[in-house]
Amino acid sequence: MKKKDKKKTLLAEPITRKIFDGSLYIFAALSILSGLAVWNFKGPQAFERAIIDAYELFKFVIPRVGAAVLIAAFLQLLLPRDLIAKLIGDDAGIKSILIATVAGAITPGGPVTSFPIVIALYLSGANKGALVAYLSAWAMIGFQRILVWELPLMGEEFTITRVSASFLLPIICGVIALYLPIKINIPNQSK
Amino acid sequence: MYADNNPTVAILLWVAVICFLWLAWRKRDDTVNKGIRVGWGYFLMMTPRLCCALAMSAFAAELLPREIISNWLGASSGFQGIIIASFAGLLIPAGGVVAFPLALAMYKIGVGIPQLVAFLTTWEIFAIHRILAWELPFLGKRFVSIRILSSFFLPPLAGVFAALIISYI
Numbered sequence: 001m002k003k004k005d006k007k008k009t010l011l012a013e014p015i016t017r018k019i020f021d022g023s024l025y026i027f028a029a030l031s032i033l034s035g036l037a038v039w040n041f042k043g044p045q046a047f048e049r050a051i052i053d054a055y056e057l058f059k060f061v062i063p064r065v066g067a068a069v070l071i072a073a074f075l076q077l078l079l080p081r082d083l084i085a086k087l088i089g090d091d092a093g094i095k096s097i098l099i100a101t102v103a104g105a106i107t108p109g110g111p112v113t114s115f116p117i118v119i120a121l122y123l124s125g126a127n128k129g130a131l132v133a134y135l136s137a138w139a140m141i142g143f144q145r146i147l148v149w150e151l152p153l154m155g156e157e158f159t160i161t162r163v164s165a166s167f168l169l170p171i172i173c174g175v176i177a178l179y180l181p182i183k184i185n186i187p188n189q190s191k
Numbered sequence: 192m193y194a195d196n197n198p199t200v201a202i203l204l205w206v207a208v209i210c211f212l213w214l215a216w217r218k219r220d221d222t223v224n225k226g227i228r229v230g231w232g233y234f235l236m237m238t239p240r241l242c243c244a245l246a247m248s249a250f251a252a253e254l255l256p257r258e259i260i261s262n263w264l265g266a267s268s269g270f271q272g273i274i275i276a277s278f279a280g281l282l283i284p285a286g287g288v289v290a291f292p293l294a295l296a297m298y299k300i301g302v303g304i305p306q307l308v309a310f311l312t313t314w315e316i317f318a319i320h321r322i323l324a325w326e327l328p329f330l331g332k333r334f335v336s337i338r339i340l341s342s343f344f345l346p347p348l349a350g351v352f353a354a355l356i357i358s359y360i
Contacts, residue, residue, distance in 0.1 A: 061245070174341070182340075
C-alpha cells in the first residue's frame with residue numbers, strides 16, 4: 001500500500017461486509033455441528049432446551065441490535081476523523097495517548113479499519129505510546145463491538161462492569177509503551 | 192441473567208438513535224439516508240451471524256464440562272481463576288462471533304464475572320489470529336514486542352478491577 005492509499009482509508013466510506021461470505025458458512029456449520037453434538041451426547045431434551053434458550057435470547061436481543069447498528073452507522077458518518085488524526089499526530093506526550101484512547105474507542109469496524117488507521121497515524125507522526133493506546137482502546141473498549149455484540153449478548157451488568165474495569169487500561173499501556181526503550185520500526189513505511 | 196427483561200437499555204439505545212438522526216438531519220445533506228442504509232446493511236449482515244452465535248452459545252452451555260470449568264473459573268476461584276482465565280483467552284483464534292457466544296456460555300455455567308473479564312480482555316488485545324494476520328505483517332515485530340511488553344499484565348488487572356467494582360458497588 002502506498003502512502004496515498006492510507007490517507008484514503010482513513011477517510012473512507014463505511015465498510016460493510018458481504019452478508020454471505022465464507023465466515024458465515026463456517027459459523028453456520030459450527031452451530032449445526034454443536035447442535036448435533038448436543039442431540040447425540042446430551043439427548044433431545046437438552047437440544048430442545050438449548051433451542052428455546054437461544055430463541056428467548058434472540059427475541060430479547062433483536063431490538064437492541066436494531067438500535068446498535070444504526071448508532072454504529074451514524075457515528076461512523078458523523079465523526080471528524082481527519083481532525084482526530086491531526087490531533088494525535090501533533091502531540092508527542094500523554095495528551096496524544098488520551099486522544100488516541102478516545103479515538104480507538106470510537107473507531108468502528110474490525111481490523112480492516114483499525115490497522116490502516118494505525119499506519120496512517122504513524123505516518124502523520126504519532127508516537128508509539130499513542131499507537132499502542134489507540135490499538136488497545138479499539139480492542140478493549142471499541143464502541144461498536146460493545147454495542148453490537150457485548151451489550152446484547154452479555155447483558156448490561158456484565159458490560160458495564162467490564163468497560164469500567166477496562167477504560168483506563170489503554171492509557172496505562174500507552175504510557176508504558178511511550179517509555180519503553182525500543183524504537184518503533186514499521187515495515188515498508190517511511191515517514 | 193435476563194430474568195427481569197429490563198427494557199431500560201433498549202430504550203436508551205433508541206433515544207441515542209433519535210439523537211443521531213437529529214444530528215444527521217441538521218447537516219441537511221444525504222447523511223440521514225446514508226446512515227439508515229449503512230445501518231440496514233449492518234443489520235442484514237449481523238442477523239444470520241447473531242442466530243448462529245446464539246445457537247452456538249446455547250449448545251456450548253450444554254456441552255462444556257460444567258464442573259471442571261466452574262471449579263477452575265467460578266466466582267470463588269479468586270485471583271488464581273483470573274490468571275487461568277487470562278491464559279485461556281489466548282485459545283480463541285476467532286472474532287467476536289465466536290468469542291462472545293463462548294463467553295455467554297461460560298457465564299451461564301457459572302464462570303465468575305472477574306474471571307470472564309480477564310478472559311475476554313486477553314482475547315481482545317492478544318487474539319492470536321489478529322496478531323498473526325494483521326499486526327505482525329503490517330506493523331512489524333518491534334511494534335508487537337512493544338505492545339506485548341506494555342500490555343501483558345492488563346487482562347489480570349482488568350479482572351482484579353472488575354472484582355473490586357463488584358465488591359464495592
